[in-house]
Amino acid sequence: MDIATRFLVAYLLVFIGSMQAAFAHTPHDDIHDVEISPNYSQDQTLFIITRGVLLKSQDSGQQWHKIVNGLNNKHSLTSVDISGEDANILYVSSRGDGVYKSEDGGTAWSKVNKGLKTLEIDFVEISDNAPNVIFAAGIEGGLYKTENGGETWRQVLAAPDAKITAISSLPENSNHLMAGDQMGRVFISNNDGEDWEQRLDIPNAGGITAIEFSPYFESDNTVFLGTEKLGIFKGEFQKGPKKIDPLVGISDGLPEQAIQSLMLHPEDDGGYMIFSSTSNSGVFISEDLGGNWENYSQGLSKDDQATKFNRPQFSNLEMANSLDTERKIYLAGYDGLFRTELPEQKWRQLDTLSSNIITGIALSPNYENDSTIAVATYVSGVYISHDAGTTWKNVSNGLEDLHKYIAPGNSIARMFNIGFSPDYVNDRHLFTVTRHGFWHSNNDAEKWRKSSLDLENLDPLHMVISPSYGSDGVLFAGNYKTGEIFKSSNMGVSFQPIGSINSGIKSFQISPNFSSDKTLYAGGGQTVFKSIDEGRSWVSVGDFEGNITSLAISTTDKMLIAGTTSGAFIWKDQGNSWLELNIDGVDAHAQISAVSISPSDGENQLIILSIHGKGLYKSEDRGDSFFPIADELIDANYQLSDFSPNFFNTGQPIVFSPAFTQDKKIYGYAGENVLKSQDGGNTWEVISLPEDSKKSNFKRFRFRLRFLSAFLQAQLDKIF
Template identity: 35%
Template structure:
């Protein structure tokens, strides 16, 4: 029988052991935290036939999206949109729902005559391609005005075929509007608070008498009955809203009830003559409504949310409003909001989906296992083991509560993926790697069934993962990132070490890195850095710039693809945003721009992929921004357009990732299979005829946090759960201690009974704790 003194001695020892174990595991565990990233909606347009066609257009994070069901589902439209800078303004004709204009701060103005399905540039007569905003005349779709970042106001009267500068100026113009019923009457305001109008299509101008010191003129909105009631409203940066009822001869401030006087948009009810209703969107507060012609205002922002990053970037929280009877859409920094009750309650609707595919990898053993993996923008990794027909989430070990809070992205879901890659020896080692946006990556050595998080010991953003082609023997893995730091692992990715640097790349892009197929012998790598392309011949320890005195030294978002036959042909392709496509055939000693490849040689090259059978088929694929997929079968000398240019085989803009949006099957010589991504949903595109035709598979939504295992795990990693993580094993260990005491094992084995009890208690504690930690 156990005496009291022995029990006390054991209790002290046991408590000490548990305290040590608990301390270690508590330090190891991370708190739970989750939130979706913001989706900046800079502009919204609604079809004039919205009540029947439910069509909405948005500019979201520099992408053009269309919905045909009131915002429930979105399609990314890209055909003809070869812009390389920011999309700045969108305008839809109220008279012809098929006509849209789209302005950019890089490539001028685009026009669509098929409801956004395809676009063409209409820049004849423009003196600048940096366009801040534009406006279609409400009463004539052939007339539109546009404002350049500099050099004034432009007008077209022939549907964009020709533009003329109707008000040359060096002032920064901040607003533009054309009256509802007279396309020749144009207004604009500038940053100095001056308001101008023309009644003859820009031939002559008049300065209207706004009060002094009101700041920039941000918005001009007309009564639908302007010709009769002479009423319009103007918002200013520092003094709020002004109203005129005498066609601009005098103005009166109308801000009662508005606390936030930085007005981003004003929308007047089409029934203003009857209901005197108008709406104002403010920088911070959201929406205000007036039902007395602006005399008083009421805030109506229930359900609208904000993101503190808007304040960090000094941009508005709310930007653009569109109204169709009781239905309204409001675009802002934190997303798109919709109301169906005239603004009483708002609800955010998903646009730039968390499930958007940002990275893909095809198994090197694809001919045998048919395996493909994809990573979402946020939250999930999926695997297909049947050549892309069906997909399964593989997220065990990647839960939010394991990743913890990102101190640099407070309020953000830490499951922001950046890259995904197979081990070249995947058929044997079953290893997959996945990169996160910041400071860590993950490894699975069982085909994605369970992941291990590996921390990078320096703050880095955007790691690209490149396993050594000889990974089966050397266990070497390289990581580069936007900071230009080169990390290497020689233990299969379990630990990484910073071994060199090539300098930070420009822009919010992913750096490129490729390894020589004969890396085991030549130790050769290529990577992009501050001044273009760098080469290492010692496994990444030292680097030499191999693009000096070429356009590649100053190019943005350089993409690299290396020939599988590199040891013999020395071939690497380099694609750029502004400068076109380049090739070297001497191991980067010299570079040649492909001047007549079958497409505009300065077109933005978004993706390059080389056939694994390049030595025989000489096949190269390039995906061009706005023009679709092009194929070469002569080593890049000439290209031809293939597939459907409407299929978005380019990465989503403004979501940085290392994903390559077009990839060959390693068995391409036999199966002619390619995979691609770039749509607005969790969609994978597949071709089995060398890219000529494509089919798509859309993966059903999967919310990992809705699964029972996730909820149990989230609980156990919560503050209360953390206590129970210890209490449950302790209680079971104490129970085991006393139960073993009844077995009288000291009579069978000549050891003290306390030894058996303590051993049993410790084993039970460790086993239960391990099960809780690893199985949830």
Template identity: 25%
Template sequence: MLEKKTRIAVIIYIHLTILAMIFIRHPMVMAHEPHDVVRRVAISPEFASDETVFISIGTTIQKSTNAGSSWVICTHGLQTNKPIVCMAVSPALDSDKTIFSGTNGDGIFSSSDGGESWVHGGLNGDSVLSIGFSPSYEIDQTVFAGTDGGGLYKSTDGGSNWILLVNSPIGVPITSIAISPKYITDQTIFVATRGQGIFKSADGGLIFIPLACPAIPSKFESLTISPMYPSDNTVFAGSSREGIYKTVDGGISWQTVNEGILDTNINDLVISPTYELDQTVFAATRERGVFRTTNGGSAWEPVNRGLNEWTGQTDNHWLSLAISSSYSVDQTIFLGAFEGLFKSINGADAWRQLNTIDPGTVLSIAISPYYSTDGTIFYTTYKGGIYKTQGNIVNWDVVNTGLTRTLLWCVIISPKFNEDKTIFSSGFQTVFRSDNAGLLWRRMDYGLENVGDIKSIVISHDFYFDKTLFAATAKDGVYKTTDGGLHWYPTVLRYTDINDLAISPQYSADQTVFAAAKIGVFKTTDGGITWQQIWEGSSNPKSIVISPHYKFDTTVFVGTYGDGVYKTTDGGATWECLSTGITDLYVQSMGISPAFHFDHTIFAGTKGSGLFKSTDRGQTWYSVGFGQTDLFMNCLSLSPQYDLDRILWTGGPSGVFQTKDNAQTWQRISSVVRFEETEKMFVLTGKWWTLPFSYASASKITCSRSIGGKIWLEFVGTGVSWIGTKGKWMGIAEVYIDGIFKEEVDLYAPATQWQVPVFEYELGDLGVHKLTIKVTGRSNPSSEGTVVILDAIDVLRFDYTSKGHNLRFFAGHEHQ
């Protein structure tokens, strides 16, 4: 047996060596693959000191106060289910904290506390495509909003009231607003439209003059005005088909400036704050990335090093730009894209991709049916995989062995977990199953092609016998398996986005399942053979829970995205809106007491206002969860013995929280986030290669024996651990923290060890740090090689040591 294992190890080493010689990466590889479209970026006027950036993703706004290293979701009061399509920050953000955001169909929102909370600012029903502040906003309180066909609006009281500028372009989208730096004296505004060209006003919007002439097209997406406009009269305009135009006489005449532009579909333009000195402008194009001019538009060059050039996307890739007000010093630019967020700190010579949603964001929590005796909890994360604890909430294992994806929307536990140790989790077109309590996962996705994200799975309460599960898919309705996940097939509920599922506790008898879809709620009473739409509403049902005593009370609750909570007590025949006391009508998650027939308790987690509780079957609600930092609540789960222990868990961007006293006080109980190569989160320089490997966390390892090769990760945390491999062919690596050498790590071991912490370091206070691993090409005298392997990196987010908490890493594997 020993000789056989040794031969296997030799084969692996030879395979790695051959690949090392033939596989060469570019000198710098940006490898992170985000899953969120960053439509707009807005940067603080005081970025050099406050490092504040805002981005819009879908219906949410996120804020960073460390130049994009980490983000918080700012949705308190942002009561909309419409995408945020534009944003602007006050020129005096440091003092007035004012931000405006425009939605695609729900008017405008404003914040006066730096994004911490929002109020609806009017223009109900309008799509607001562009916003422009007066440069003297602190004095004149003037702001403009361009709509999708409804004209241009103006406020002179900080957004409290809006007036339609009747001479502004009507009936066409107003896509961009550029305001003179000396607006307080010259009252000059330019607006770009998608259909009628460019307009100019020199009296604060009372009269607009069309600047269209045969020289320029009619459809424009972006304007940017020179910071020295009062003297140089320069404006650049980006069109949707004909490239970039420039005027140096205040719009009287225009000329094309497309020399070097390889894509004339221009989505955005930004101009250097010191344009009079550096003559620099940047353009974001639809398909060919970013272009730069340093001579006022006479010639452009592509500046795309580090931007991923993806594979056949038909959506607009490169959407918006934001430039630091201290660009001449810090050279910082942000780029919002279909593929996520990029940042450059050298004037776009190179770009780095940023995480916009934290990999440790908790998406689902599952509690063992036998929690009172086994203490088992699992939770899934945005990109960090699956975490498990047994009996001690302060010690968590990362259980990613066998996973090939680590963005996992759902985790569920078998009703007979004490016997079969079975768990399921779901991601993009994939279901994973473990039959040993998470130690090893295997894919179970036969039949799940082209279904998109699998957002929810429900399991029959008689799964031990009937092997039945249902899956909610983002593209193709509800799927079912009756062989424990080996084969999946579509039910007749097809071609629609399903957000959540609820299965009857007596499924084996009544064959009942409910589906919350974007277009309403559906019900089957024959195991998915047929479905009936039982509720059709304008709001998007996001979550659904069924009474544990459904057989007797036929009660179901639905959380909607805009209308709060609905309830049926007749199996869906009639519905009642029950939202009294819920101040946030965007309900993302729900949980019901296992003793609902006795305590009448139900919880609702919201988009921006945290957790609400009802103890009267949903008739009235009140806010709970004080002491949590997460107002954006992705999931919640109640103890199977909630009527006795009063334990509840919630999950969101800040991790997992637990209460043991009926939601009176809370404790954060998650502390470690795993960064995996599966999600390509690391920056690589030199020659590296990535291989699938069954013993690895998330089934991949990243390897090199190239002298001087580096792999690094920027993270926010209080501690870090390199999860790697030791063995008889491993070499020596140097490890640096924040650019400072810390240790030489000798990876030699006589027996191969996978998934082991080879380097651990405590950093103290929570902050932004960088871990760098460098290949030396040297090795232990006993070693037969110089290979360095990175499996994963674990980041400790909170210093629990002083409170008796421990960061516990997965024990790993050893092979003789």
């Protein structure tokens, strides 16, 4: 093969590698943890944490459902663990809400924090031999223990003496435990974790990332330690002095030494395989106790954003207990969740986050007669229904944003909201906002056009539409991150910057009397701002303890409700003060996920709150009292809310029919599902959107890329 051909093969390999990175999994589902049911062979159940939320699958990872019932966390979840003795018992940890426990297989949850000195918990670990004994490791250090299933906790290692990064029970004796910290030190306890002694220090190793014991520990006393910087060590645990000696490194054959996870699998011949995941290079196997390592990464993919956000490309490995000969292994990755089946040597990526996750929903102002609904999805574009949600059509022609996102078969930019013109019955105008700007359609969404508002910083946008749009052509956009306000006076064709609230906008509302009072409201940080000059200048009209999550304004008077991360507040008749909404049975500092006010007035006016982890609450007396409704929704883990704080939605998750006084209809969204009520919110119907065909084409294209990459790599190996 001549030099030119060799160069061409090498160039194509580099080019395809960059293409594969560009075509990373969409939506981007960075998996922080994966945990498998001990009864997997019967229930096919596993859990993952992605985007700071908990997902559950009961079909080996083919379909996923977000778990929300009782999880009222205001901070991201960090880990999940399942009891090896009782699959109904689970615990999750969080970055600021402590620990939650489930006793029904992960359907419903409750906080168990009594005795914890910190609510910032890095991970939880259930004892292998005692399901009521659990350890919780603090993010800033310290180790906590409960012996009664989370009812009370005690600190057994104080911060900042040690920030525990791994913990494991010795297989032959439940009283003995081993833990590692972020400085490469190993601690041993011989009394159920009550007292700890440092027994090993590995200089320059970084954190201890994994502790695994030989399947034949009772006879060979072998322990394996994974480290952050120096790879894998194998040692002999001496039971008398309770120390590990000798200790030898066994990872010279690995391309990198940043170990994320270790897993041991016994074989029929009495030996065992060692599986290791590394931060950036993938998975490797050794069948001779670390003497030699084989690359086991075929089919894995990476995402360049992992480096930007200081996240590993690959993290923990988990093997399912199975009765058949094929053993399923799952791997958490930054580009998604991967699965393989022994004896195969190829990974398959599983879809965990739907491309149809809904980010906005809107009803035609003439819904009573045309039954038209539109929804925006994260990366599947816009869907529209003209029969109240019975059938849907994807109407995304023109939304492709090829100069920002390079992807096959046209890529839909990330979408954040959707809206109808108030004069839709005559003009057929719709509007949507994406990560890259503002889009408008003047032909019932058959074709979309981009406005001049094009954001180079990829910031999400809010939008509000003048109630007199048919005559004034006015729309506003507000920047989710910077707080800038933009105005269009030509039906969304072009926008001009006009002002700023100097804080990221988390909710944006327009007065129903805008044509006369020129009033806008914006929620940013812990403040509600008001403008009476079309957004040019802003003043604070309310400051709160929690951050603003949602604003709602009455269409018939000037009642304004602010939902925050620490309760809900009401401002009636443009009064001088806000009143906190008291809700029986709900913590005063509960996080409000969504707020909506019906267009009706007087005794027919309703207020609906979606309270994080609690469900829906309704008021029929202008906020004086609330009562829970639709318990079956939260019981089935449907919450009318944005999917995650890490999804920068700007839509309203609860929308009343414009003719609500007559038809009592309300729509909302939860994950990838549209929810519909026809009785004022008391009962709901779940409506699914059709599967996105673009996603299937995208997956086929990525498979072809990987096949071509493997072929070219083989040719390159032959050359050299």
